[in-house]
Amino acid sequence: MIRTFRAELVKFTRPRTVAVTLLLALVVGVSGAALVMGNASPVAEAGDADYATTVEGLAEAGGGTELFRRTASFAGSLVFVLFVGVFAVEYSRGTYRTMLLRQPHRLRLLAGKLLAPLAFAAGVLAFTAIVFWTSGLVIAPGYDISTDAWVSADGLLAGLGDYGMILIWMTGYAVFGMTVAMLLKSVPLALAVGVAWAMPFEHILYGPWPTAQQVFPGLLLEAVAEGGRPEVTAGVAAISSIGYMVLFMTVAGLVFQRRDVTA
Amino acid sequence: MTQNVAVIATDRLTKRYGERVVVDELTVEVPEGSVVGFIGPNGAGKTTTMAMLLGLVRPTAGDATVLDEPVRNPARYLHRVGALLEGPALWPGLTGAENLRAMARLAGHDESRIPEILDIVGLSDRADDRFRGYSLGMKQRLGVAAALLGDPELLVLDEPTNGLDPVGITEMRALIGRIAAEERTVLVSSHLLGELEQVCDWLIIIDQGKLIYAGDSAGFGTGTADTIMLAPLDPGHLTVLADVVTTEGLEPRPDGDGLLVTVEGRKPRELAAELNYAALMSGIVLAELEVRRPTLESSYLSILEGENA
Numbered sequence: 001m002i003r004t005f006r007a008e009l010v011k012f013t014r015p016r017t018v019a020v021t022l023l024l025a026l027v028v029g030v031s032g033a034a035l036v037m038g039n040a041s042p043v044a045e046a047g048d049a050d051y052a053t054t055v056e057g058l059a060e061a062g063g064g065t066e067l068f069r070r071t072a073s074f075a076g077s078l079v080f081v082l083f084v085g086v087f088a089v090e091y092s093r094g095t096y097r098t099m100l101l102r103q104p105h106r107l108r109l110l111a112g113k114l115l116a117p118l119a120f121a122a123g124v125l126a127f128t129a130i131v132f133w134t135s136g137l138v139i140a141p142g143y144d145i146s147t148d149a150w151v152s153a154d155g156l157l158a159g160l161g162d163y164g165m166i167l168i169w170m171t172g173y174a175v176f177g178m179t180v181a182m183l184l185k186s187v188p189l190a191l192a193v194g195v196a197w198a199m200p201f202e203h204i205l206y207g208p209w210p211t212a213q214q215v216f217p218g219l220l221l222e223a224v225a226e227g228g229r230p231e232v233t234a235g236v237a238a239i240s241s242i243g244y245m246v247l248f249m250t251v252a253g254l255v256f257q258r259r260d261v262t263a
Numbered sequence: 264m265t266q267n268v269a270v271i272a273t274d275r276l277t278k279r280y281g282e283r284v285v286v287d288e289l290t291v292e293v294p295e296g297s298v299v300g301f302i303g304p305n306g307a308g309k310t311t312t313m314a315m316l317l318g319l320v321r322p323t324a325g326d327a328t329v330l331d332e333p334v335r336n337p338a339r340y341l342h343r344v345g346a347l348l349e350g351p352a353l354w355p356g357l358t359g360a361e362n363l364r365a366m367a368r369l370a371g372h373d374e375s376r377i378p379e380i381l382d383i384v385g386l387s388d389r390a391d392d393r394f395r396g397y398s399l400g401m402k403q404r405l406g407v408a409a410a411l412l413g414d415p416e417l418l419v420l421d422e423p424t425n426g427l428d429p430v431g432i433t434e435m436r437a438l439i440g441r442i443a444a445e446e447r448t449v450l451v452s453s454h455l456l457g458e459l460e461q462v463c464d465w466l467i468i469i470d471q472g473k474l475i476y477a478g479d480s481a482g483f484g485t486g487t488a489d490t491i492m493l494a495p496l497d498p499g500h501l502t503v504l505a506d507v508v509t510t511e512g513l514e515p516r517p518d519g520d521g522l523l524v525t526v527e528g529r530k531p532r533e534l535a536a537e538l539n540y541a542a543l544m545s546g547i548v549l550a551e552l553e554v555r556r557p558t559l560e561s562s563y564l565s566i567l568e569g570e571n572a
Contacts, residue, residue, distance in 0.1 A: 007369035010361055011354065094352030097319060098409070101346050102370035104318050104337040260320040262311075 004103055004112025005119075012120040025124055029131025032071035037136065037143045055145055058136075062158025064150040068132035069162045072125075072225055076173050076218070077195060079121075083177030084190045086117055091185040096261050106257050114178055114249075121170055129163055162227075165234060169225040172241045176217060179248040182255050217244040268295040270417050270448045271316060275325035278311050278472075285311045287472035288325060293450060293465065298443040300463035300480065301452035302563060308472040309452045310349055313421050317346050330417060342370060345415035347423060351406025355395035359386055359405050362394055363412065372413045384408040384438060400431030407438060418442060420451040424458055432458060460559040468563065475566055483562060489531040493538060494521025494551040507541050521551055 011017070040053045053070055057063065090096045103109045133150070140147045149155055180194040181187075198218030206212045206219060213219045213231035223229040223237035232240075271293035278286040286308040293299050303309050314320040316329055318337025326333065332340040353362045360377055367374045381387045384404040389397070397405065403423055410418055423439065424432045432455065439462050443449050453459050459466075466483050468476040476483060495504050498520055508515040508524055511534075515522040526534055531554040542549055557565075 003369055003371050007365045010365040010368065011357065014357070014361070093354070094349060095354065097348060098352045098366070099369055100319055101317055101341060101344075101348070102366055104341050260314075262314065262320060 001108040001112040001115070004099075004109050005116045007099075007103075008113055008116030009120070012116065021124055022127060025128040026131055028071070029068075029128050030135045033067045033132050033135035034139055036067045036070050037139055037145060040143070040145070055143070058140070059146040059149065060158075061149040061152055061154035062162055063145070064133040064136050064147065064155060065129055065159040065162035066227070067136045068129045069166055069225060069227060071132070072166050072169065076169070076198070076221060076225070079170050079173035080177045080194055080198065081191060083117065083174040084181045084194060085187060087113070087178045087181035088185060088187040088190045091181075092187065100261055107253050110178075110182075110253060110256050114174065118171060118174055121174070122167060125166055125170065126163065129159070129166075133159070165224050165227065165238065168238050168241060169221050172217065172221040172224070172245055175245045175248045175252075176221075179252040182252040214240070217241065220244070269293060269328075270295045271327070271329050271450065273312075273316075273325065273327040276312065276315060276322055276327050277324040278308070278315060278320060279323045285472050286315070286322075286469075289469065289472070289474055290325075291467050291474060291477045293448060293467070295448055296446060297465040298439070298449045298463050299451065299465040299467060300456075300459035300559075301450055301467050301469075302454070302456065302459065303452075303469040303475075304567070305454065306471075307469050309469065310421055312469070313346075313348055313419055313450070313452065317341065317344070317348065317419060319348070342413060343415055344417045344419060345410030345413060346419040346421075347403075347406040347410045348419070348421045350422070350425065351402045351409070353394050353402070353405065353409070356393060358391050358393055359397070359401075359408075360390040362405065363409060366409045367412050370413055376412065376414075380408045380411050383411065383441070385434070398431075399426050400428070400434065403427060403431070403435060404438065407435075407442075411442070416447055418447055418449045418451075420449065422453055423451060424453055424455055436462060456560040456563055457558070466559075468566065470567060480559070483559065489526045489557065490555045491524045491526060491531060491535050491538065492518055492521055492551065492553045492555060493524070493535075493542070493549055494519070495542070496548040496550040500547045503545060504542055504547050507545050507547065508538060511538060511541060526554075 036053060037058065040055050040058055042055050053066070058066060090099070099109060100106065137147050137150065176198065177194065180190045184190040184193060202212060202216040202218045205216070210231050213223065213229055220232065220237045220241045223232050224234055224241055228234035228237065269292040271291070273289050273291050275288040275290055276286055277284070277288050289312060301309050301313070311320060315322050316327060316334055318334060318341060322334065328334065330340040330343050354365065357365065359381065363377045363380065364374055367377065378387065381390050384407055386401060386404055386408065389401060394402065394405065407420065407423060410420070420439070424435050427435060436458050439449065439451060443462060451459065451463070460480070463480050466476060466478065466480045467474070493504070495501055501520070501522070505515050505522060508522060513524045515524050524538070535552055535554050539549055539552055
């Protein structure tokens with residue numbers, strides 16, 4: 001697994017890849033912080049004060065990283081698409097064949113292949129969170145949001161908690177993307193099925209059946225990123241999501257372990 | 264060539280996809296240190312056999328060993344094997360050197376050998392160019408480089424000349440020759456038989472998944488007779504020349520402006536001399552007289568025709 005992890009890092013640590021990613025994170029961090037703060041309402045005007053972004057909420061200890069969490073929750077499909085690409089494109093290029101000739105332990109290969117982009121993404125997320133926090137600190141006075149509580153022990157703890165939740169959210173979409181890619185072996189097919197399931201399908205069901213929020217993986221992951229929803233707390237959503245991840249990884253591992261690699 | 268230990272041994276190795284039998288009870292041995300040509304028409308089962316030997320495809324039945332280890336446990340031998348299967352599948356966005364670095368890390372091989380390997384395959388000056396910008400010949404050579412990274416005891420190359428132009432084929436043949444000279448076993452499949460003939464000392468021939476021939480390349484085609492081609496200077500003498508040949512107890516058949524005679528039970532050179540003398544005695548001057556040895560291609564086609572008859 002370590003060998004595969006190190007091999008995969010060759011792709012992610014190219015200077016150009018790193019530079020473009022960090023630039024993108026910088027742009028998203030600055031503009032995202034401004035957007036979230038600009039759309040925050042006072043509690044009195046917010047619909048559901050527990051889950052909406054409010055001026056008072058952003059002024060709390062975790063306000064600096066809540067900016068980041070709120071923005072990230074919209075990027076689930078992006079993470080899914082990226083990981084479908086990472087895993088399915090190896091089938092279309094025939095590179096699983098190339099890799100298995102060097103690393104015949106298939107589960108180790110799959111684990112290393114999942115962990116490397118996750119580690120890279122975790123680093124990028126940490127950088128983005130810092131950009132959000134710093135940008136928020138600069139922009140907040142313009143929106144009459146106090147940031148005194150951000151720079152405190154509670155602020156640090158809240159920030160770590162938010163970062164942890166975002167990691168679970170990201171890993172969930174990554175594992176979902178990997179599993180769909182391993183099952184279908186085709187980027188367009190995996191994207192079509194995965195996006196159709198997690199995005200429109202789950203949300204259509206959620207309308208008439210709110211319990212769907214406690215059941216379906218896509219909705220659970222959204223709840224994790226948003227710090228919970230009326231139907232499910234962030235903690236329960238995180239635990240349920242981890243359960244789904246274990247299930248998905250088992251399925252992907254079994255499929256890859258047993259499949260003839262002919263392409 | 265040592266040829267005392269089987270580097271690869273298959274025992275009724277079989278692969279079926281549903282009702283379709285792709286490899287049919289294949290039993291062969293590959294001697295250590297040999298350069299083995301793996302021959303068969305498209306769809307004969309060559310790549311599937313190689314994929315089974317490399318742990319990519321599970322056999323439906325039968326068994327095989329590679330470097331004395333069972334194919335059902337490829338982790339026990341693949342670190343001693345280099346392979347290029349179904350063309351070079353590498354990452355287009357990485358440079359040649361980066362692709363090799365990823366491969367070396369994946370296999371746990373020494374990354375410091377990369378410059379040396381790039382030099383062997385003649386890609387040192389293009390090492391920092393992206394793979395997607397390589398010509399097909401360069402891609403194939405980088406694929407061979409990736410296979411050589413671990414200094415393997417066994418090298419498996421599937422159609423390494425596929426899609427190459429004549430210059431690329433010549434370069435690849437020279438490369439295989441250099442690799443083979445390093446005391447390792449090489450299994451190379453191709454349908455360019457003329458290319459294999461020049462580098463292989465052992466042959467395995469399959470058709471429709473079944474073994475047709477396995478053995479020394481020198482022994483292959485011994486069942487196919489030599490022929491003599493003779494043509495008169497004056498085309499008008501062709502009929503008379505046919506009579507002369509018939510008088511010698513042979514059965515001539517037309518071959519362009521000349522005649523072709525199959526040599527059976529006699530020494531080809533002596534027979535050619537006798538025919539030359541007999542023609543001269545009949546007043547015929549020969550413009551062409553050639554003893555034709557069976558080529559790998561002619562023997563192969565002859566055997567396949569026999570199989571399919």
